[in-house]
Amino acid sequence: MSKGAGANLLFQSSDWNFETLARTYDAIEAIALDELGLDVYPNQLEIISSEQMLDAYSSVGMPLMYQHWSFGKRFVFEDHLYRRGRRGLAYELVINSNPCITYLMEENTMAMQALVTAHAAFGHNHFFKNNYLFRQWTDASAILSYMEFAKKYISKCEERYGTTAVEEILDSAHALMDQGVFRYRRPPRLSSEKERERMRERLEYEEQTYSDLWRTLPPTSAGLDPTAAERDALERKKQLNLPEENLLYFLEKTSLILEPWQREILRIVRVIAQYFYPQRQTKVMNEGCATFVHYTIMNRLFDEGRITEGAMLEVLQSHTNVVFQPAFDDPRYPGINPYALGFAMMQDIERICVDPTAEDRDWFPDIAGSGNWRETLLDAWANHRDESFILQYLSPSLIRKFRLFLLTDEADENFCEVASIHNERGYEAIRAALARSYDIGANQPDIQVMDVDLLGDRHLRLQHNVKNGVLLEESNRDATLRHVRHLWGYEVSLVGIEAETGETLYECSTEELAD
Amino acid sequence: MPNFIDRRLNPKDKSLGNRQRFLKRAREELKRVIKERVKTGKITDVDVEQNVSMPARGVSEPTFQPDSGTGERRHVLPGNREFAQGDRIPKKAAGGGASGASAGTGRSEDDFQFVLSREEVLDLFFEDLELPDMVKLNLKESVAFKRRRAGFTASGSPTNINVGRTMRNSYGRRIALHRPSRREVEALADEIARLEAQPEAGAKHRKQIAELRERLEKLERRRRRIPYVDPVDIRFNRFEPQPLPNASAVMFCLMDVSASMGEREKDLAKRFFVLLHLFLKRRYERIDIVFIRHTDEAGEVDENTFFYSKQSGGTVVSTALEEMLRVIQERYPAHEWNIYAAQASDGENISGDSERCASLLNDDLMRLCQYYAYVEIIDERETEIFGTTDNGTSLWRAYRTVDGEWPNFQMTRIAKPADIYPVFRKLFGKQPSIQMGK
Numbered sequence: 001m002s003k004g005a006g007a008n009l010l011f012q013s014s015d016w017n018f019e020t021l022a023r024t025y026d027a028i029e030a031i032a033l034d035e036l037g038l039d040v041y042p043n044q045l046e047i048i049s050s051e052q053m054l055d056a057y058s059s060v061g062m063p064l065m066y067q068h069w070s071f072g073k074r075f076v077f078e079d080h081l082y083r084r085g086r087r088g089l090a091y092e093l094v095i096n097s098n099p100c101i102t103y104l105m106e107e108n109t110m111a112m113q114a115l116v117t118a119h120a121a122f123g124h125n126h127f128f129k130n131n132y133l134f135r136q137w138t139d140a141s142a143i144l145s146y147m148e149f150a151k152k153y154i155s156k157c158e159e160r161y162g163t164t165a166v167e168e169i170l171d172s173a174h175a176l177m178d179q180g181v182f183r184y185r186r187p188p189r190l191s192s193e194k195e196r197e198r199m200r201e202r203l204e205y206e207e208q209t210y211s212d213l214w215r216t217l218p219p220t221s222a223g224l225d226p227t228a229a230e231r232d233a234l235e236r237k238k239q240l241n242l243p244e245e246n247l248l249y250f251l252e253k254t255s256l257i258l259e260p261w262q263r264e265i266l267r268i269v270r271v272i273a274q275y276f277y278p279q280r281q282t283k284v285m286n287e288g289c290a291t292f293v294h295y296t297i298m299n300r301l302f303d304e305g306r307i308t309e310g311a312m313l314e315v316l317q318s319h320t321n322v323v324f325q326p327a328f329d330d331p332r333y334p335g336i337n338p339y340a341l342g343f344a345m346m347q348d349i350e351r352i353c354v355d356p357t358a359e360d361r362d363w364f365p366d367i368a369g370s371g372n373w374r375e376t377l378l379d380a381w382a383n384h385r386d387e388s389f390i391l392q393y394l395s396p397s398l399i400r401k402f403r404l405f406l407l408t409d410e411a412d413e414n415f416c417e418v419a420s421i422h423n424e425r426g427y428e429a430i431r432a433a434l435a436r437s438y439d440i441g442a443n444q445p446d447i448q449v450m451d452v453d454l455l456g457d458r459h460l461r462l463q464h465n466v467k468n469g470v471l472l473e474e475s476n477r478d479a480t481l482r483h484v485r486h487l488w489g490y491e492v493s494l495v496g497i498e499a500e501t502g503e504t505l506y507e508c509s510t511e512e513l514a515d
Numbered sequence: 516m517p518n519f520i521d522r523r524l525n526p527k528d529k530s531l532g533n534r535q536r537f538l539k540r541a542r543e544e545l546k547r548v549i550k551e552r553v554k555t556g557k558i559t560d561v562d563v564e565q566n567v568s569m570p571a572r573g574v575s576e577p578t579f580q581p582d583s584g585t586g587e588r589r590h591v592l593p594g595n596r597e598f599a600q601g602d603r604i605p606k607k608a609a610g611g612g613a614s615g616a617s618a619g620t621g622r623s624e625d626d627f628q629f630v631l632s633r634e635e636v637l638d639l640f641f642e643d644l645e646l647p648d649m650v651k652l653n654l655k656e657s658v659a660f661k662r663r664r665a666g667f668t669a670s671g672s673p674t675n676i677n678v679g680r681t682m683r684n685s686y687g688r689r690i691a692l693h694r695p696s697r698r699e700v701e702a703l704a705d706e707i708a709r710l711e712a713q714p715e716a717g718a719k720h721r722k723q724i725a726e727l728r729e730r731l732e733k734l735e736r737r738r739r740r741i742p743y744v745d746p747v748d749i750r751f752n753r754f755e756p757q758p759l760p761n762a763s764a765v766m767f768c769l770m771d772v773s774a775s776m777g778e779r780e781k782d783l784a785k786r787f788f789v790l791l792h793l794f795l796k797r798r799y800e801r802i803d804i805v806f807i808r809h810t811d812e813a814g815e816v817d818e819n820t821f822f823y824s825k826q827s828g829g830t831v832v833s834t835a836l837e838e839m840l841r842v843i844q845e846r847y848p849a850h851e852w853n854i855y856a857a858q859a860s861d862g863e864n865i866s867g868d869s870e871r872c873a874s875l876l877n878d879d880l881m882r883l884c885q886y887y888a889y890v891e892i893i894d895e896r897e898t899e900i901f902g903t904t905d906n907g908t909s910l911w912r913a914y915r916t917v918d919g920e921w922p923n924f925q926m927t928r929i930a931k932p933a934d935i936y937p938v939f940r941k942l943f944g945k946q947p948s949i950q951m952g953k
């Protein structure tokens with residue numbers, strides 16, 4: 001029997017080679033596709049060294065990236081921490097592309113390579129391919145060629161216009177990267193040929209029917225009539241599609257001083273920001289999905305006798321490290337660990353489906369006891385982001401397990417108040433607050449372009465919709481405004497309006513800022 | 516079966532370009548850090564990797580950030596043990612969760628550390644010394660090599676073809692392969708011409724001509740097939756880089772440490788010494804540094820004492836020269852050591868002593884020294900008054916006479932870092948000619 005079990009093993013030593021990698025991959029793939037029903041992009045596994053991993057870190061995980069000093073800054077920072085032994089490197093890195101590229105570190109043992117393959121090449125990969133945010137906002141098959149284009153384009157610009165000029169534009173664009181995404185609507189399509197054709201015809205018609213006589217008419221009360229000015233402004237706003245939340249998009253399309261190549265660079269930065277936007281909204285789910293997948297698959301492999309106890313122990317140790325959640329008063333507390341929360345929620349859903357308590361039946365009548373946890377999970381992975389996922393699936397039993405509590409913190413009080421704890425009265429509030437803390441749209445400053453008179457003084461007016469009285473950090477705000485002016489070319493002002501009361505909280509303009 | 520790609524052999528250092536861009540960006544800040552290092556560190560330490568810490572403000576990337584000190588926010592935290600609803604927690608202790616974490620990340624962002632390579636450090640160090648690029652390059656090379664002829668080789672660049680050797684090979688090959696010589700061919704052609712010129716003499720004659728023609732054609736074919744110079748004949752001169760013979764050098768740093776030498780003067784002097792040391796380090800494998808400080812008496816001290824401790828007293832420069840002479844005689848015989856000396860002073864000297872200094876230099880020291888540099892550190896305002904004129908302190912006037920006599924004596928007045936290099940110009944200027952000439 002033991003002899004048979006030995007032959008069944010995928011690998012025995014901790015060293016890996018391409019043969020064991022391939023054999024293990026096939027075994028993992030069988031479980032992932034047939035048992036878990038995952039649906040993945042074709043995989044491409046790349047073996048890299050630690051230096052290359054550091055390189056990948058500093059270029060935000062993309063295999064290709066244009067050059068900019070801020071990446072160098074990140075690199076020296078990471079490099080220093082790593083060399084001092086203060087920070088380990090990730091075991092893997094995965095790119096949302098088709099084929100899905102996973103980096104495996106050469107230092108990993110074979111057991112780790114198996115874990116990483118299950119985690120990234122199947123867990124993350126499935127999530128990238130199926131989650132609605134990724135499907136809707138990113139184009140996995142085009143990203144690599146787009147990055148190649150971006151890199152070449154920017155280096156060509158550097159040759160032609162000088163590194164400094166390109167760097168200045170990139171600096172300004174990077175400052176607005178968070179304001180460079182569409183949050184609620186898809187980017188508007190370019191106006192179609194038809195539309196342009198119609199505009200041209202209208203112009204021609206106006207030219208033909210132009211009569212100089214009209215000019216001699218006494219001006220209608222336009223200048224005097226305040227409603228006319230208002231109407232003008234309205235018309236203007238409508239034409240420019242204002243208000244606009246995507247500052248980079250607005251500047252790229254509307255700024256009067258930018259050269260075509262500068263617009264293209266803004267566009268590149270904007271496209272990259274948009275590409276990463278879904279990842280920022282699905283940290284908990286993405287990591288939870290990948291962790292759940294690797295945990296399930298590795299256990300399955302072990303049950304089938306395909307990996308040794310030693311390898312399984314190594315896997316479990318690393319898994320436990322990953323899902324470790326220190327308490328809030330622990331010096332190691334870095335915030336809520338997305339791996340821990342995500343994984344616990346996935347497991348919790350499985351438990352609710354298979355073995356629900358009476359409480360679960362109350363809270364989740366749809367899925368409790370249904371037994372088909374695979375479908376439930378696949379459906380959750382496909383159709384939620386962190387915020388909605390937590391709002392939907394965070395169960396009271398998990399709140400108790402994590403012993404979550406809710407603190408309210410008002411700036412002008414010298415204490416925080418415990419608003420809710422893990423009890424009957426607190427579940428709902430905690431769940432809603434936790435979900436909200438993962439809503440990027442709600443947590444990032446909401447800044448929009450309100451108005452600009454292109455024919456007048458071209459003063460660009462931005463508005464910050466202040467929520468809960470949270471203002472902007474001033475030195476950063478002023479420096480960023482300067483970047484906006486750099487791209488806009490004329491004065492820029494920012495008004496902070498309390499979202500609920502409409503009261504003006506602050507006003508600042510680049511005219512007042514010293515350089 | 517997935518697609519496996521082994522990227523380990525791909526070129527590394529993809530981030531090098533980004534790193535350089537970052538350093539360029541942070542240049543001013545880094546320069547300040549390095550300057551500080553030169554001021555406080557040891558002379559020999561300028562030339563190594565440096566661990567610098569960098570305040571983030573020079574290279575901040577601003578974005579719109581929520582101000583953590585305003586408004587009302589809610590935190591969900593794990594690990595509740597004792598809190599009940601409605602408990603109030605004073606902020607310092609309990610904000611722990613949220614604000615503690617952000618402070619942690621904030622700190623590491625503020626002041627992050629990284630390592631500058633030796634080249635990068637030197638680049639920054641040289642920047643306001645205004646060295647010519649050629650010199651910078653020379654200083655950064657760690658070992659000097661000289662190319663020496665070393666036999667012949669079958670491959671190389673056309674400029675290195677050794678014609679004599681090539682032709683000798685060609686000749687040998689031609690003999691071995693029986694390549695018909697031009698003379699042979701010409702003789703045959705003459706013979707044919709002669710026969711053809713004769714009046715018609717029957718079939719025999721024609722046959723003879725035909726035979727000769729056939730032979731001529733054979734010879735010519737053979738000549739074509741065996742080239743005069745074949746690629747296999749060609750030989751090139753081979754060169755091998757050979758490290759220049761290294762010897763030992765000793766560098767004497769002489770400085771006036773009386774009260775008139777302030778912080779600024781010492782800083783300038785230090786840069787002056789550092790530069791000389793860098794230069795020597797490039798040429799010599801082993802360098803000893805001897806620090807001699809003096810007031811009205813001189814003594815050999817260690818580096819720390821040399822730069823940082825104060826001594827009170829008058830100023831008698833000749834004591835330092837005597838001390839130097841004593842050290843040379845004791846430990847550094849001139850035939851084994853290359854002796855370099857750098858003296859920094861503010862020009863003050865007790866009256867009557869300057870002449871003694873000049874005679875010490877003229878009679879003893881200059882004979883022993885490879886090179887002697889004297890800098891007088893003056894106020895920036897004084898630069899305009901004095902310039903390079905002969906006027907000045909008695910020490911300056913006395914040294915002026917030495918300067919005229921010895922080509923390896925250099926002296927100048929400096930008021931700012933950029934003034935230092937001209938002192939060494941002669942020393943550095945000599946360098947290329949040494950390397951170029953065999």
